[in-house]
Amino acid sequence: MSIVKTAVSVSALCALGTAAAARDQVQIAGSSTVLPYASIVAEAFGENFDFPTPVVESGGSSAGLKRFCEGVGENTIDIANASRAIREREIEECAANGVTDIIEVRIGYDGIVFASRQDGPAFDAFTPAQWYQALAAEIPGEDGTMAANPNANWSDVDPSLPDAPILAFIPGTKHGTREVFEEKVLLQGCEDTGAMERMMSAGMDEDGAEEACMSVRTDGSSVDIDGDYTETLARIESDPNGVGVFGLSFYENNTSVLKVATMNDVSPSTETIASGEYPVSRPLYFYIKQAHMDAIPGLREYASFFVSNDIAGPGGPLSDYGLTPDPELSATQDVVASETVMN
Amino acid sequence: MTDTAPVPVPERRNGSLMTSDRRTARRNAAEKRFRLYGLAAIGVAATALVILLASILAGGLSAFQQTTIQLQVELPAERLDPEGNRIPVEMASVTTFGYAPLLRDAMVATLADAGIETDLDASDLADMVSDESVAQLRNYVLANPEVVGSTIPVEVLASGRIDGYYKGRVTALTAELDRNVDPAQLVLADALKDAGLLETGFNWRFLTWPDASDTRPEAAGLGVAILGSLYMMLIVLCLALPIGVAASIYLEEFAPQNRLTDIIEVNISNLAAVPSIVFGILGLAIFINWVGLPQSAPIVGGLVLTLMTLPTIIIATRAALKAVPPSIRDAALGLGASRMQAVFHHVLPLAMPGILTGTIIGLAQALGETAPLLLIGMVAFVREYPDAPPEGLFDPASALPVQVFNWTQRSDPAFVERASGAIIVLLLFLFLMNLTAIFLRRRFERRW
Structure with a gap:
């Protein structure tokens, strides 16, 4: 019977200590854009405080906010990182599950840059209008009738651009970056070229025209990347004509293989993004459950450490890594200190 | 067999047996071709393996x-x-x-x-x-x-x-x-x-230090991931082995042959083919949301992987039990042993090498699994080492394949080297486990 005895005693040993101890570390999930910043802060927090290092998961803004809104309690996350503001629908879902007091913390701005291979064609300067003409599915003619995008080469769009086939690697629709790209590049370009006006004078309503502006061609010239920037980089490395959409911090870590293009003649940097000169950027946020502030040790300290001048200010580790510091950081610090919840 | 269709009469052999006729030459050529196909197949597999290993080793050895x-x-x-x-x-x-x-x-x-x-x-x-x-x-x-x-x-x-x-x-x-x-x-x-x-x-730090953030790839290590994987394997071993063996012994030796056991049998085979992410969804719904176990903890990962490994172990165990000749059982029963005595004293010890082999292969499969861990919060940046078990099973931890996944997403090119290094460590563990399985089989297997 020795086998049975061993088996039983081993499984009994395994079942020991089933009473789960109270959670003593902060749990964070959400945007993969915020992940590097959150892990830099978590690491420094663990080094300098007596609290354990917070656990940071990625998975995307929407997935993070969904888990954030699952309810209040130790087996739900405390903080959701997001590369966009929380939506009305999500606030409602949160409220339905008892997550009512949410603190919104804006940590800074993330620049979105357009980069290509160092040894590829000279993609040095772009404008939103050029991107719209290169990537739109249909472009209106003089009279406003829509026709499939005829541009095959960048030089067809604008003679100043290299004579290379259009091949853009843009973030897939599940990324928060895609939304920014559509609004600040495609829609802007659509307005700049007067295409939007022509569409509307041809009888399209505003929503329809905006949608037409932001619809991307599907003939292979534009490739949606659903993975991370590492995938975009791999695609560009295998095709010298490719132009990719990256986060500023990703580009800055890979300047030996990538060269960046200006947008409206402004080159992306934390300074031009902070001043608003570089047009394509977006704020990054994290959201805290106020109800967890007293229940989870270290949550309050983590939040205020994140927005402290040492960390999130100019010259801190976050701006060194490519985050554009929030010019109104002191206001954010007040929000965290007073635990001001959203309405 | 004289009533079969008339077989074409083979050509009469003229001359020596040493010179082959056309038909023999054709048959020999067919065999030769088949051997070449086989060699080519092995060649393709071996080349793929060599290329894979070479690229991983070239990229990852420097992590050490x-x-x-x-x-x-x-x-x-x-x-x-x-x-x-x-x-x-x-x-x-x-x-x-x-x-x-x-x-x-x-x-x-x-x-x-x-x-x-x-x-x-x-x-x-x-x-x-x-x-x-x-x-x-x-x-x-x-x-x-x-x-x-x-x-x-x-x-x-x-x-x-x-x-x-x-x-x-x-x-x-x-x-x-x-x-x-x-x-x-x-x-x-x-x-x-x-x-x-x-x-x-x-x-050494690569094996012992915890993960590090994106700004310090040089300090990133596998310590927490190795511990997390170890804890999970411990849980899988402790749960899947006894449950799997008990289920197989009952099904194989005691259960009546009826509709119900047929259905169970079919479903065990089906379960073995279920995509692993499904077990992750199950783990999230049951272990975290319903039972209230903590997120990112090896206990949940271990339970999920246990469910995933069970069918493999049951199928292997049943095959091992089946392979024990009936004469052993009959002899034990004939000498007056109860059925339980016959199974535990005679059949099970003989089936043990097969059972252990199946278990180790099941464990190796579980070790490399990432998809189910994605949903239970183990794909995360974890820097604190979990405590010693049993309390440590409830602390957050990472796992080896998860660490590979995480590092391939980082922007600093230095993490590519770390990810390849982690793959080498993972492969080494798998290799050791499979080697143990082969050793156990060679050493203890009995043939009749």
């Missing part, structure tokens, strides 16, 4: 090497212990930001001592050292408060780019374009190496 720099760090008392009591709690008020200037000064002083001249300013010099060093230094000072006020020798990690220079990842050419490293830093690193202050050696 690390460049370090020897510094003499002065620890001014007025800065690190303003109160002057040498009490770690008071000294903890000086954060890692307070230690950063010390390393910068140490770098300048070390260069001056070695007589190396450079045009780089102090902050460029400090960038040659890993960000991890400040934390390393602070922890050392807090653990040994008496060193404050003296100058101590410290071995710090070189930053990722400098480390990459000695691994061929960074060259003077790429450094020109790279914003994170200056070619002058590489020249200086060579000077330090000549002075014996910089060396590249075996990197």
Whole structure:
């Protein structure tokens, strides 16, 4: 019977200590854009405080906010990182599950840059209008009738651009970056070229025209990347004509293989993004459950450490890594200190 | 068999048996071709394996090497212990930001001592050292408060780019374009190496240190991931082996042959083919949302992987039990043993090698699984080591395949090397497990 005895005693040993101890570390999930910043802060927090290092998961803004809104309690996350503001629908879902007091913390701005291979064609300067003409599915003619995008080469769009086939690697629709790209590049370009006006004078309503502006061609010239920037980089490395959409911090870590293009003649940097000169950027946020502030040790300290001048200010580790510091950081610090919840 | 259709009469053999006729030649040629196909198939598989291994080894072996720099760090008392009591709690008020200037000064002083001249300013010099060093230094000072006020020798990690220079990842050419490293830093690193202050050696830290954030790839290690995987394998072994063996013994030796057992049998085979992510969804719904177990914990990962491994173990165990000849059972029963005695005293010991082999292969499969862990929060940045079991099973941890997944997504190219290194470690574990399985089979298997 020795086998049975061993088996039983081993499984009994395994079942020991089933009473789960109270959670003593902060749990964070959400945007993969915020992940590097959150892990830099978590690491420094663990080094300098007596609290354990917070656990940071990625998975995307929407997935993070969904888990954030699952309810209040130790087996739900405390903080959701997001590369966009929380939506009305999500606030409602949160409220339905008892997550009512949410603190919104804006940590800074993330620049979105357009980069290509160092040894590829000279993609040095772009404008939103050029991107719209290169990537739109249909472009209106003089009279406003829509026709499939005829541009095959960048030089067809604008003679100043290299004579290379259009091949853009843009973030897939599940990324928060895609939304920014559509609004600040495609829609802007659509307005700049007067295409939007022509569409509307041809009888399209505003929503329809905006949608037409932001619809991307599907003939292979534009490739949606659903993975991370590492995938975009791999695609560009295998095709010298490719132009990719990256986060500023990703580009800055890979300047030996990538060269960046200006947008409206402004080159992306934390300074031009902070001043608003570089047009394509977006704020990054994290959201805290106020109800967890007293229940989870270290949550309050983590939040205020994140927005402290040492960390999130100019010259801190976050701006060194490519985050554009929030010019109104002191206001954010007040929000965290007073635990001001959203309405 | 005389009533079959008339077989065409083979050509009459004329002449010697030594010269083959057309038909024999054709048959021989067919066999030769088949052997070539077989060889080609093995060749394709072997080439794929060699290419895979070569690319992983080429990319990852360097993760086991690390460049370090020897510094003499002065620890001014007025800065690190303003109160002057040498009490770690008071000294903890000086954060890692307070230690950063010390390393910068140490770098300048070390260069001056070695007589190396450079045009780089102090902050460029400090960038040659890993960000991890400040934390390393602070922890050392807090653990040994008496060193404050003296100058101590410290071995710090070189930053990722400098480390990459000695691994061929960074060259003077790429450094020109790279914003994170200056070619002058590489020249200086060579000077330090000549002075014996910089060396590249075996990197134990890769196996023992926890993960590190995106800014310090040189400090990232597999410690937490290896522990997490170990804990999960422990849980899988403790749960899946007894449950799987008990289920198989009952089904194979005791259960009546009826509709119900047929359905169970079919479903066990079906379960073995269910995509692993489904078990993750199940784990999230049952173990986390319903039972209330913590997220990111090896206990949940282990339970999920147990469910995933059970069918494999049951199928292997049943095959092993079936392979024991009925004469053994009959002899035991004939001598008056009860059925339970016959099974546990005679059948099970003989089936044990097969059962263990199946279990180890099941474990190896579970070790490499990432998808189910994605949903239960184990695909995360975890830096704290979990405690010893059983409490540690409830602490957050990572896992080896998860660490590979995480590192491939990081922006710093140095993490590519780390990810390949982690794959090597994972492969090594799998190799060892499979080797054990083969050993057990060879050593204990009985043939009749």
